[in-house]
Amino acid sequence: MPSRLALTMGDPAGIGPxxxxxxxxxxxxxxxxxxxxxxxxxxxxxxxxxxxxxxLELRLTAxxxxxxxxxxxxxxxxASCDAEPEIGAVSAEAGRLAHAAVVRAVELATRGAxxxxxxxxxxxxxxxxxxxxxxxxxxxxxxxxxTRGTVLMxxxxxxxxxxxxxxxxxxxxxxxVTRERLARVVELTLExxxxxxxxxxRVAVAALNPxxxxxxxxxxxxxxxxAPVVQGFRARGAAIEGPVxxxxxxxxxxxxxxxxxxxxxxxxxxxxxxxxxxxxxxATGRWHALSGVNITLGLPIIRTxxxxxxxxxxxxxxxxxxxxxxxxxxxxxxxxxxxxxx
Numbered sequence: 001m002p003s004r005l006a007l008t009m010g011d012p013a014g015i016g017p018x019x020x021x022x023x024x025x026x027x028x029x030x031x032x033x034x035x036x037x038x039x040x041x042x043x044x045x046x047x048x049x050x051x052x053x054x055x056l057e058l059r060l061t062a063x064x065x066x067x068x069x070x071x072x073x074x075x076x077x078x079a080s081c082d083a084e085p086e087i088g089a090v091s092a093e094a095g096r097l098a099h100a101a102v103v104r105a106v107e108l109a110t111r112g113a114x115x116x117x118x119x120x121x122x123x124x125x126x127x128x129x130x131x132x133x134x135x136x137x138x139x140x141x142x143x144x145x146x147t148r149g150t151v152l153m154x155x156x157x158x159x160x161x162x163x164x165x166x167x168x169x170x171x172x173x174x175x176x177v178t179r180e181r182l183a184r185v186v187e188l189t190l191e192x193x194x195x196x197x198x199x200x201x202r203v204a205v206a207a208l209n210p211x212x213x214x215x216x217x218x219x220x221x222x223x224x225x226x227a228p229v230v231q232g233f234r235a236r237g238a239a240i241e242g243p244v245x246x247x248x249x250x251x252x253x254x255x256x257x258x259x260x261x262x263x264x265x266x267x268x269x270x271x272x273x274x275x276x277x278x279x280x281x282x283a284t285g286r287w288h289a290l291s292g293v294n295i296t297l298g299l300p301i302i303r304t305x306x307x308x309x310x311x312x313x314x315x316x317x318x319x320x321x322x323x324x325x326x327x328x329x330x331x332x333x334x335x336x337x338x339x340x341x342x
Contacts, residue, residue: 002035002036002037003036003037003115003116003332003333003336003337004036004037004039004113004114004115004116004336005036005037005038005039005114005115005116005117005118005329005332005333005336006039006040006041006076006105006108006109006114006116006117006118007020007023007024007038007039007040007041007117007118007119007120007325007329008041008042008078008098008101008102008105008117008118008119008120009040009041009042009043009046009047009097009098009101009120010042010098010101010119010120010121010122010310011094011095011097011098011120011121011122011123011126011310012042012043012046012084012085012094012097012098013085013086013087013088013089013090013091013094013123013126013310013312013315014088014094014120014121014123014309014310014311014312014315015120015121015310015311015314015315015320016098016120016121016122016310017042017046017047017049017050017120018050018053018054018315018316018318018320018322019120019306019320019321019322019324019325020040020047020050020120020322020325021047021050021051021054021056021058022054022320022322022325023322023325023326023329024038024040024070024073025056025070026322026326027070027326027329028070028071036329036332036333036336037074038073038074038329039063039073039074039075039076039108039114040060040073040074040075040076041075041076041078041101041104041105041108041117042077042078042097042098042100042101042104043077043078043079043080043081043084043097043100043101044060044075044077044080045080045081045084046081046084046085046097047060047075048060049084053316053318054318056071057071058071058073059071059072059073060073060074060075061073061074061075062074062075063075063076063113076104076108077104078097078100078101078103078104078105079096079097079100079101081093081097085097087315087316088312088313088315088316089312090123090125090126090129090312091126091129092126092129092130092131093130094123094126094130095122095123095125095126095127095128095129095130095132096130098122098123098126098127098130099122099127099130099132099140102119102122102137102140102141102144103144105117105119106141106144106145106301109301109302109303110145110300110301115302115332115336116301116302116303116304116332116333116335116336117301117302117303117304117332118303118304118305118325118328118329118332119137119303119304119305119306119328120305120306120325121305121306121308121309121310121311122136122137122310123309123310123312124136127140135167136167137294137296137303137305138150138152138166138167138296139167141296141299141303142299145299145300145301147298147299147300149181149184149298150296150297150298150299151163151184151185151188151189151296151297151298152166152269152294152295152296152297153189153192153260153294153295153296153297154269154270154273154292154293154294154295154307155273155292155293155295155327155331156273156276156277156291156292156293156307157291158256158259159253159254159272159273159276160193160253160259160260160261161250161253161260161261161262161263161269161270161272161273162185162188162189162192162260162261162262162263162269162297163185163262163263163264163265163266163269164176164177164181164182164185164262164263164264164265165177165264165265165266166265166266167266168265168266170265170267173208173264173265174208174219174221177208177221177225177226177264178225179225179228179229182205182225182226182229182262183229183232183233184298185262186203186205186229186233186238186240186262188297188298189201189203189260189262189297190203190238191297192260192295192297192335193259193260195334195335195338196334196335196338197334197338198259200239201239201259201260202239202240202257202258202259202260203238203239203240203241203258203259203260203261203262204240204241204242204244204249204252204253204257204258204260204261204262205226205229205230205240205241205242205243205244205261205262206242206243206244206245206246206249206250206261206262206263206264206268206269207222207226207242207243207244207245207246207249207264208221208222208225208226208243208264208265209221209222210245210246210247211245212243212244212245213243222243226242226243227242227243230242230243241258242262244261246263246264246268249261250272253272254276273292273307274290274292274307276291276292277290277291277292277307277324278290279291290306290307290308290321290323290324291307291323291324291327292306292307292308292324292327293305293306293307293324293327293328293331294306294307294328295331295335302332302335302336303332304328304329304331304332304335305328306324306325306328307324307328308324
């Protein structure tokens with residue numbers, strides 16, 4: 001059975017609706033047996049505007065009547081609008097519509113109408129302008145599902161990184177790196193890797209401090225927090241190493257020695273993934289495509305997302321690349337099938 005995926009439109013002033021439609025077109029070229037069933041969630045007028053701008057034929061129908069494949073796609077309206085938000089501009093209206101799409105998708109997943117949700121990018125400023133003061137998707141999803149202790153995983157192919165902390169100031173990271181939090185991140189990382197088909201996952205925990213603290217000279221978190229947690233998992237038979245110095249751990253991940261790395265803070269984990277994911281035109285110095293997926297672990301539902309922002313600078317031009325959205329759909333499809341046992 002094909003998995004049922006809800007695709008949210010993201011901020012309608014950005015590239016979200018465009019990459020959702022382009023991804024649906026790309027998936028339609030695959031063999032029917034390998035395609036998930038797609039349901040677009042968001043404001044109909046915004047999806048239809050994107051289709052017109054791209055010169056695409058789009059037919060949105062109710063989920064119980066749609067084939068779920070291009071150009072006949074299932075659609076669930078999240079919130080209507082009197083006037084479509086201006087493309088490329090931050091606005092409270094765009095934030096309201098983006099928020100409504102996420103809320104509606106979570107409702108669908110929670111009651112089992114879809115197997116997973118895949119989110120297009122939202123804009124934090126627009127979200128805040130609409131009265132929803134969340135740092136990003138992850139925190140919003142945690143609130144909507146009543147979940148504490150969610151974990152962010154970034155994936156670029158087989159290059160996977162989870163995070164102990166994310167959207168906090170660097171000065172606040174050390175107190176948040178506790179044994180309890182680290183153990184939860186490691187556990188969810190191992191669980192996710194198994195669901196992705198890795199029977200005996202290998203994980204490395206990155207050090208918080210340079211040279212893993214150098215015996216306490218550069219801090220004691222690595223010896224007093226990380227080392228005991230790693231030893232505990234190893235005693236249970238897990239293939240886990242750490243603390244591994246941050247300046248070498250990702251080299252070993254890329255070399256295939258590990259299946260994932262647990263990073264301690266946002267930039268430690270994001271920089272290597274995005275360095276690999278951005279495709280830059282050497283002639284112009286501009287990036288023209290981005291590969292990578294954002295996966296939220298620890299939720300009662302499956303959620304994946306693109307690993308880029310709303311790209312207001314190219315919104316409405318038809319230049320947005322759907323690679324990351326396609327990869328996010330593929331990851332959601334794999335996780336959904338693993339969850340169903342199929």
